[in-house]
Amino acid sequence: MIILTLNAGSSSLKFNVINMVTEASLADGIAERIGLAEGFVRWTIQGEKGRIELDMQDHKEALNAIMEKLHDTVLKGEDVAAVGHRVAHGGPNFGDPIVINQAILQEIEELAFYAPLHNPANAMGIKTAMAMFPKVPHVAVFDTAFHHSMPDYAYTYGLPYDLCKKLGLRRYGFHGTSHRFVADRTATLLGKPIEKLKIVTCHLGNGSSIAAVARGKSIDTSMGLTPLEGVIMGTRSGNVDPGVLITVMEKEGLDAKGMNAILQKQSGLLGISGISSDCREIETQWEAKTSDRARLTMEVLGYGVLKYIGAYAAAMDGIDCITFTAGIGENGPMLRSWICTRLANLFGIQIDEKINQARRKGDRLISTPDSRTAVAVIPTNEELAMARFASKFA
Numbered sequence: 534m535i536i537l538t539l540n541a542g543s544s545s546l547k548f549n550v551i552n553m554v555t556e557a558s559l560a561d562g563i564a565e566r567i568g569l570a571e572g573f574v575r576w577t578i579q580g581e582k583g584r585i586e587l588d589m590q591d592h593k594e595a596l597n598a599i600m601e602k603l604h605d606t607v608l609k610g611e612d613v614a615a616v617g618h619r620v621a622h623g624g625p626n627f628g629d630p631i632v633i634n635q636a637i638l639q640e641i642e643e644l645a646f647y648a649p650l651h652n653p654a655n656a657m658g659i660k661t662a663m664a665m666f667p668k669v670p671h672v673a674v675f676d677t678a679f680h681h682s683m684p685d686y687a688y689t690y691g692l693p694y695d696l697c698k699k700l701g702l703r704r705y706g707f708h709g710t711s712h713r714f715v716a717d718r719t720a721t722l723l724g725k726p727i728e729k730l731k732i733v734t735c736h737l738g739n740g741s742s743i744a745a746v747a748r749g750k751s752i753d754t755s756m757g758l759t760p761l762e763g764v765i766m767g768t769r770s771g772n773v774d775p776g777v778l779i780t781v782m783e784k785e786g787l788d789a790k791g792m793n794a795i796l797q798k799q800s801g802l803l804g805i806s807g808i809s810s811d812c813r814e815i816e817t818q819w820e821a822k823t824s825d826r827a828r829l830t831m832e833v834l835g836y837g838v839l840k841y842i843g844a845y846a847a848a849m850d851g852i853d854c855i856t857f858t859a860g861i862g863e864n865g866p867m868l869r870s871w872i873c874t875r876l877a878n879l880f881g882i883q884i885d886e887k888i889n890q891a892r893r894k895g896d897r898l899i900s901t902p903d904s905r906t907a908v909a910v911i912p913t914n915e916e917l918a919m920a921r922f923a924s925k926f927a
């Protein structure tokens with residue numbers, strides 16, 4: 534069985550083709566700069582990389598270009614059994630993955646209020662793919678879904694209750710597909726049922742979030758109504774005193790749009806370091822001790838993660854494992870070490886530095902067998918998780 538997964542952004546369309554028998558990715562890639570000049574599509578098909586320059590007016594042209602490539606290769610003589618669509622925001626109602634019909638598509642569009650950059654683009658991708666594959670199930674997998682199990686006291690903001698109800702203001706959380714996937718893999722790695730485990734999952738990538746996963750269910754997470762809350766990210770601020778926003782808007786004469794641009798695009802790793810939003814460049818300077826702002830940036834990130842781990846240990850009344858995932862979590866041994874060393878007393882953590890530093894792939898424990906709390910690195914695979922959900926409806 535072949536499943537296609539799609540992740541549509543406002544000017545991009547990411548795809549993955551997965552063989553569900555082997556769970557191997559046969560092809561993946563992205564069409565970028567859709568609707569703009571200098572568009573291109575790049576892919577890896579059965580291990581071979583390729584790229585074409587192509588101006589695409591809309592997502593339909595992008596999907597056409599992608600499918601042409603796939604039909605000539607991995608989909609030759611094979612049909613797509615279902616399409617899994619990543620949808621950023623499911624709002625208060627959508628939890629589990631769901632087969633999309635016209636009414637659901639409309640609801641996804643209406644949720645643009647919560648995710649103005651993402652949901653309209655996701656809906657556009659869905660419409661395009663539904664027109665191209667009218668006979669197969671199209672399954673929406675919501676980034677917010679896994680966090681539906683949070684108790685009300687974890688998702689309620691300290692704002693007027695009626696205002697929150699009226700506008701749907703509450704913590705929703707994101708990266709749910711990833712948190713669920715790595716929590717499940719952590720249980721497998723530890724050889725224990727997930728129902729018996731308390732895990733803090735740290736998804737640290739361009740966007741970052743931490744989740745408290747107690748007995749397989751998310752009970753709290755660092756992102757909120759939007760993916761701005763929590764630890765610092767590539768260009769997003771993470772937590773700031775709300776009073777700071779009021780001060781900046783007043784002093785700098787900014788409206789909501791101007792303030793939003795600072796919070797979304799000019800803050801986080803980029804904002805503090807002044808070097809880059811790419812963690813690799815900052816980490817290099819941190820290691821080489823060539824920039825004190827690089828040190829500061831990484832320590833602000835590490836300290837932020839550390840505090841969430843402590844908070845979530847309190848929320849779950851203990852932890853069995855801390856799991857790192859996504860670009861920084863999987864590839865940043867120095868940051869993992871910085872965090873875990875500081876938790877040595879509280880959680881009895883002992884890291885095997887040799888394993889931590891080894892540039893290995895795959896699921897692995899980086900704690901020693903004597904460590905009271907386990908520490909794992911688990912590569913996330915949101916596409917496979919989406920494909921598994923979609924395949925259930927095929």
Ligand code: ADP
Pocket residue numbers: 737738739740767810811812813814816859860861864865
């Ligand atoms: P996205 O949220 O876009 O999926 P990723 O999970 O790919 O992001 O993470 C991107 C981040 O991971 C970037 O900051 C990048 O610098 C970082 N990263 C990737 N590889 C490494 C590495 N080897 N060392 C440190 N950071 C890395």
